Amino acid sequence: MSQRMYNRMWADAHLELSRLLKEEMPDKSPEPETDRVVFFQRVAVRYMRYLKLSRQLEKVYDQVVHPQKRRAIRPVLDGVMGRVLELKYDMVETEFSDYHYLDDILHDMKLTPADLEIPIPHYFISEPSKEAQEREAMLTQMLKETTKPTEAPKMSLEEAVRVVQAAERARQGRLRAKLNKESRNMDWMFGTEEPGAEVAEAAAICIQKVWRGFIQRKKTKMAREEEMIFLGMVMDPKYKKLLPSEITAQDDEDKTLMTREEYEEDYQKTIKAVVKQLQDVEGLDIGKTMKEQLRQWFFECRDTLGTFPEYPCEEDGGSAPLFINKDPQQLIEELAAKEEEESEQMPAEDSQIDEEVKILSTGCANANANTIKLLRNHPSEMVRVAIMPTHKAAAFCCLRFLQSRNEQNNFNQRHDMEMLKEEQRREVESEIRKQVDEEMRQELAGLKLVVDKEKSGKGNVKKKAAKSGKKKKKEKDLTAERTLQSLCEELVQQGLLKLPKNHRIQEFLGDYSYLGTTLRQNDTEPMPSLSDVRQVVSLYAVLPLGSQEIHEKAPLIKAVLLAGPAGVGKKMLVHAICQETGAALFDLSPMNTAGKYPGKTGLAMMIHMVFKVAKLLQPSVIFIEDTEKIFYKKVPKEEK
Numbered sequence: 001m002s003q004r005m006y007n008r009m010w011a012d013a014h015l016e017l018s019r020l021l022k023e024e025m026p027d028k029s030p031e032p033e034t035d036r037v038v039f040f041q042r043v044a045v046r047y048m049r050y051l052k053l054s055r056q057l058e059k060v061y062d063q064v065v066h067p068q069k070r071r072a073i074r075p076v077l078d079g080v081m082g083r084v085l086e087l088k089y090d091m092v093e094t095e096f097s098d099y100h101y102l103d104d105i106l107h108d109m110k111l112t113p114a115d116l117e118i119p120i121p122h123y124f125i126s127e128p129s130k131e132a133q134e135r136e137a138m139l140t141q142m143l144k145e146t147t148k149p150t151e152a153p154k155m156s157l158e159e160a161v162r163v164v165q166a167a168e169r170a171r172q173g174r175l176r177a178k179l180n181k182e183s184r185n186m187d188w189m190f191g192t193e194e195p196g197a198e199v200a201e202a203a204a205i206c207i208q209k210v211w212r213g214f215i216q217r218k219k220t221k222m223a224r225e226e227e228m229i230f231l232g233m234v235m236d237p238k239y240k241k242l243l244p245s246e247i248t249a250q251d252d253e254d255k256t257l258m259t260r261e262e263y264e265e266d267y268q269k270t271i272k273a274v275v276k277q278l279q280d281v282e283g284l285d286i287g288k289t290m291k292e293q294l295r296q297w298f299f300e301c302r303d304t305l306g307t308f309p310e311y312p313c314e315e316d317g318g319s320a321p322l323f324i325n326k327d328p329q330q331l332i333e334e335l336a337a338k339e340e341e342e343s344e345q346m347p348a349e350d351s352q353i354d355e356e357v358k359i360l361s362t363g364c365a366n367a368n369a370n371t372i373k374l375l376r377n378h379p380s381e382m383v384r385v386a387i388m389p390t391h392k393a394a395a396f397c398c399l400r401f402l403q404s405r406n407e408q409n410n411f412n413q414r415h416d417m418e419m420l421k422e423e424q425r426r427e428v429e430s431e432i433r434k435q436v437d438e439e440m441r442q443e444l445a446g447l448k449l450v451v452d453k454e455k456s457g458k459g460n461v462k463k464k465a466a467k468s469g470k471k472k473k474k475e476k477d478l479t480a481e482r483t484l485q486s487l488c489e490e491l492v493q494q495g496l497l498k499l500p501k502n503h504r505i506q507e508f509l510g511d512y513s514y515l516g517t518t519l520r521q522n523d524t525e526p527m528p529s530l531s532d533v534r535q536v537v538s539l540y541a542v543l544p545l546g547s548q549e550i551h552e553k554a555p556l557i558k559a560v561l562l563a564g565p566a567g568v569g570k571k572m573l574v575h576a577i578c579q580e581t582g583a584a585l586f587d588l589s590p591m592n593t594a595g596k597y598p599g600k601t602g603l604a605m606m607i608h609m610v611f612k613v614a615k616l617l618q619p620s621v622i623f624i625e626d627t628e629k630i631f632y633k634k635v636p637k638e639e640k
Helices: 003-024 036-063 067-095 103-108 130-146 157-189 197-231 244-281 283-305 328-366 381-404 417-450 484-493 516-521 530-546 548-553 570-581 599-616 627-631
Strands: 584-587 620-623
Touching: 003 036, 003 067, 036 067, 036 103, 067 244, 067 530, 067 548, 103 516, 130 484, 244 283, 244 417, 283 417, 484 599, 530 548, 530 570, 570 584, 570 620, 584 599, 599 620
Parallel strands: 584 620
Antiparallel strands: none
């Protein structure tokens, strides 16, 4: 598709997101719902809409080549995926199950089971940070060096003699058998009696039997393949080959990725040049203007209040709030109101909690006997903190590009120079403001000392009250003197840090459970299908590990338990998670750690090293196979 089509998809996605946010943040707080089924349906519909929106935004972010547009889309995409996780958590809390069957919703929204698949963003692997790339290269090099073929183990002279003797006896036996076979063939060839008609007929029958068996097996195999193709269990070989249109589309996507990397590199170079130009040309004028405005504010405050004001501290943004068009008295009142809000925040939260408990208890008393509790639609933290601000900024950027800017002439989708200068001018101003704050803070202290005859000091620095209670005891670092490289080398040599195999989530094949809703209507809990497992693993493990923003803002899931018989793909899913997110794999299985770090001190050292390296090599996956063996009170004889 063309870049114009992706721009249209971006605009449609913002329109849909605006509708969703308007529904989630209504003017009046919605009344609590007493019917659990109705509440689940409402959450599930919203979940499907956000899932569809995340798939659309991921496609746009992956294919758009304009650097500034991609920077506006990325935070919205992270927020939407975090909201998907949050709604999944609400669905689990409502149904008390990790697996849900949304047949009626798919039918109403005219979707297919394929639309339930969780889209894994491509930028999880294609856009790692520079530090992550360096660590991954270091780790890959270590793992390759340790997996090289080692030298053969040394053996004693007696063992070597026994091996040579056994090999020699085997060689002589093979030679003797070969000579016996040749002698029998010679006797038949030079025999005086010629083979009769019976021998020739028997030979012909033997040849016919072999040939007919071969032909029949071939026909049977072809008939089975045709039957499987007819039943739809196997794809027809003529459809396995890519069509010319598919090959062209794949080539276009590859060219788009190359163009995107080229534009991004050019954009980074332009940023450095623009920043240097702004600092050289406008830096002095910006700093001079700021100082003059601050001096004017000093004397206006002294004329109004009789004393010089206190300079805002760095925690409140320094002098940034002072450049808003407000009177000095208004600024002072705002600072005082902010301090009062911080002091009264805790009592207000307690009263709000008491009010919610009171409403909840009153509603439960009026509800019917089948109602367990009132299901309230609380304002989502993900919507309020993550999606709303990023959506407003991205929508503003979208309007600027698609309406204000003349995009018709920008065929190559290069970055917008005017917008780049505006963005970098704000960055340069913030850097200059920090330097100006340090100078003007000293100048204000000098004015107070000379004019008001006050002692200069650190009066403007807020001291936080010490929190009551005991301080947490810091854990002792057992490997404080060792470097990350040395720790990684030791873990690799011990086999605790491994290189994940090349598997993907899509390789975990399995279809949707079409009878899930029917079984639940008959009070039977269905077994989760492989498609359900694939979706849950993508939501609980891949998305939080792949994006730091999603990990911080979405509901935290610390561990995932994969249970099932041998050979169903549990270990493959672990390797797929590492491949999709670029995570480091640590193997703490009992069979892998047995005898490597003996004793309590050795166990403590092993756990400390693994967790320390895992934090430094984030994202990381700690894999424990046969977890039940860790909790053995007595080891069975067959496993000692």
